[in-house]
Amino acid sequence: MRIDFVLTWKKALGLLLLAGAAALAVSLSGLVSIAASSGHIAPWRWFLGWTLENAVRTQSIGVGPPDDLDLFDPALVKRGAGHFATGCAACHGAPGVPQSPVVLGMTPAPPRLEEAIGDWKDDELFWIVKHGIKYSGMPAWPTQERDDEVWAQVAFLLALPEMTPQAYADLALGGGLADDDTEAGGQTTAALNGIFENALSDCARCHGRDGLGQGEGAFPDIAGQSEAYLYATLRAFSLGARQSGFMQPPARRYEPEVLRQLARYFASQPAAGTAAPGAGDARAKTAAAPLDSARGSAPTARRQDEAGRLEGDAEVATFRVPSASAAGPPATRKGLLELGRRIALEGIPSRKIPACQSCHGAAGRAKNPFYPYLAGQPEWYLSEHLQLWKEGTRGGTKFAHVMDKIAVHMTEEQIEAVAAWYSEQSAKDDP
Amino acid sequence: MNVLHAIAGLLLLLLLSACTGAQSAFDTGGVEAERVLGMFWIMVVGAAVIWIFVIGLSCYVTRVSPRAVDDRIGIRLIIWGGCVFPTLVLAGLLFWGLGMMPELRRPADGPTIAVSGERFWWRVAYDVEGGPGVVRNLPPGGVPSANEIWLPVGQRSTILLGSPDVIHSFWAPSLAGKMDAIPGRVNRLVMEPTRTGVYNGVCAEFCGEAHAQMGFRVVVVSEQEYAAYVRAQAAPAAVTQGPGVDLFLRNGCAACHSVRGTTADGQIGPDLTHVASRRTIGAGLLPTTPENIAAFIRSTDHVKPGVEMPSFGMLPEAEVTAIAQWLGSLE
Secondary structure, eight states: OOOOOOOOHHHHHHHHHHHHHHHHHHHHHTOSOOOGGGOOOHHHHHHHHHHHHHHHHHHTTTOOOOTTOOTTOHHHHHHHHHHIIIIIHHHHOBTTBOOOHHHHTSSSOOOOHHHHGGGSOHHHHHHHHHHOBTTTTBOOOSOSSOHHHHHHHHHHHHHGGGOOHHHHHHHHSOSSOTTSOOOTTOOOOSOOSSHHHHHHHHHHHHHOTTSSGGGTTSSOOOTTOOHHHHHHHHHHHHHTSSOOTTTHHHHHHSOHHHHHHHHHHHHHSOOTTOSOTTSOOSSOOOSOOOOOSTTOOSOOHHHHHHHGGGOSOHHHHHHHHHHHHHTOSOSSHHHHHHHHHHHHHTOBGGGTBOOTHHHHSHHHHHHOTTSOOOTTOOHHHHHHHHHHHHHTOOOOSTTTHHHHHHHTTOOHHHHHHHHHHHHTSOGGGOO | OHHHHHHHHHHHHHHHHTTSSTTOTTSOOBHHHHHHHHHHHHHHHHHHHHHHHHHHHHHIIIIISOSOOOHHHHHHIIIIIIIIHHHHHHHHHHHHHHHHHHHHHSOOOSOEEEEEEETTEEEEEESOOSSOOSGGGSOSOSEEEESEEEEETTSOEEEEEEBSSSOEEEEOTTTOOOEEEOBTSOEEEEEOBOSOEEEEEEEOSOOSTTGGGOEEEEEEEOHHHHHHHHHHHHSOOSOOOSHHHHHHHHTTGGGTOBOBTBSOBOOSSOOOTTGGGSSEETTTTEEOOHHHHHHHHHTHHHHSTTOSSOOOTTSOHHHHHHHHHHHHTOO
16 A cells, blocks of 8 residues: 655645644643642653753753852851751652651652752752752742852751751751651740740751851851841841842741831840850950041050051051052961951942941941941951852842942952951941 | 024024033033133134135135246245144144143132042042042042032142043033043042132043933032032931931942941032032932932933932832922932
8 A cells, every 4th residue: 555645835834733632632622631649650750850960951051150269168068057947848858857758749759858859969969959840849049149058058058968867957957956856847936835935946947046146157147136137127128128048938937016016025135255254155266456436546565567668647558558459369367367457447438438436336337236246247248248248149128239239349359358357347346 | 584694593502601601611611611712712723724825725726816836936835834833833823822831720719529429429528637548549538529620710630530430521611621530540630710600511521321321510609618518428418317318328329329327428429518508410310309318219211311329219209209308308
């Protein structure tokens, strides 16, 4: 038998239309298997997985951690831990935390990450955490503006396979809960006597009950910041005006009244080093210079020693700073700190950088409670946020945009310098 | 076609009316601007004569007497009319123009004023001493002001120009030619105003978003008035107590602005010690009234897009008003 068939454009178009109509008919019949209970048949399962792997491998090309990022830095691992407990463990489980039968009923079921992490490279993990995976239930990071947070989460994931339940509880649940029988799903419900207590333990998992970030520099100090600043900041997270995958979810979990109570609580906690003697200062600062006046009008012994060539009037100092920073970053830590000190106390007027202390010093803060203190904040936190401001992606309280116009004038080394200097100060001397 | 003639006449009148006023190179008030204008007219007349000759010649050979021209005449015309004549004219103009420069740049006997073009305003310091100094390469000291430059009439004043950010160009068309303000160097411009009055100036080199709103005023007064003005500018602010002062300091304005007599000593934005004595705010943008000051504070980016001062619309309305009232009283 001979089939006499000539393919013409008309017939090809007709076949296409027919195929489209057939697809519509299948959908219209309502017989497509969308039930999670039935799972995927094996070849289809393989095909979907293969597509996913290829997509992730291809689309993560060119993603790389910043040069100076150490993915095995314990502080970075710690930054991602608290979010893992509330954002990830509910589906993926965690060391010592079983997966709930509820999530195991998903198709596809979320994998145990201790076992799955090894299948992916760092860049691929970053891509998955940042962008999520369509049709799988894996959500995207709450904001697309905070790659630094996504890298922190990747650092945590890399540490996950080796993590004991005890270590996990310490990192993610604020410690002390490891002995309890952890509920499937990994939610932290330390206490349920009132929503405030619940919210407070939520904060404390990362920031500590004293608001000092558990003393490892993984989190900014929130103890002793003004109530107005803390509340406005929490509201900004909650409304999405300030971008953070870590902070937006918890800030959204609680009503404004609860946020207000939290702000009041942390505002009343003593800042680092200001607690009564013996109260257990989490982070004793050593290299401390009094920040008593915005312009540093009372030179201290330290300032004179280190200032050396810069002793003398402010104008000469002002002149030398741009030249110094124009010739590249200061070569030594000491030089960096000196540049940072000058930016913080005097600013660089010819570069349109005002003195940080004119608003963030004790005198400025006493007048406007929306300006936070910076002394003793972790170096990474200060530089990261100045970078975000420089890029124009750092929201916050209704005063946050003032920093847009300042950070845009700062060079990388000026940001590094001022972050380094503030991180070595103590809130104690800048009450 | 009477209507067309009327319209043409009206347009010409409108065009000519743009030639007078505080910002016109045709309405001169200074020696250098007069030289520039004289040069302009001579060149316009010369160019017109040459143009009429060339057009007339081409009309003659194409319309009046269209015939082949002898080769020798053609070559002579090209050599004399196309090479020798333009060379002589251009060389003559060059020597004449260069000859003017020593006179215009000869040492001044009047005051020395430092002016720094900064995105997007003009920092002014009266009576600075000595040669280039350290801050912004301009001489140190002097009486700080902004966006308004007073000059004594009949005296040769030196304007030293610098910039901390990008290239700007200082141009008061009625008084002098333009001069660039270039980061890293000091340019010198001499101004010798011949009649009193208020003149407009602009930034004449594109410098960013608010370039078109980077204007200034030049106020030419008698020598005595100039001296009195600089003395008044050197004095501390008239009002240094009150709710406006407290709010100004409380909200961090002092990080960038100075008001002498208070603790505000920021060096980034304009000195506001006598802001109300100046005719405009926002670098020639709005008349100085408390209402306009309040509008500027409230939403800088709306009043002057691209400006480097952040908006302070988040402050309560009463605070903005109080600050603006106080600044509006600083004559």
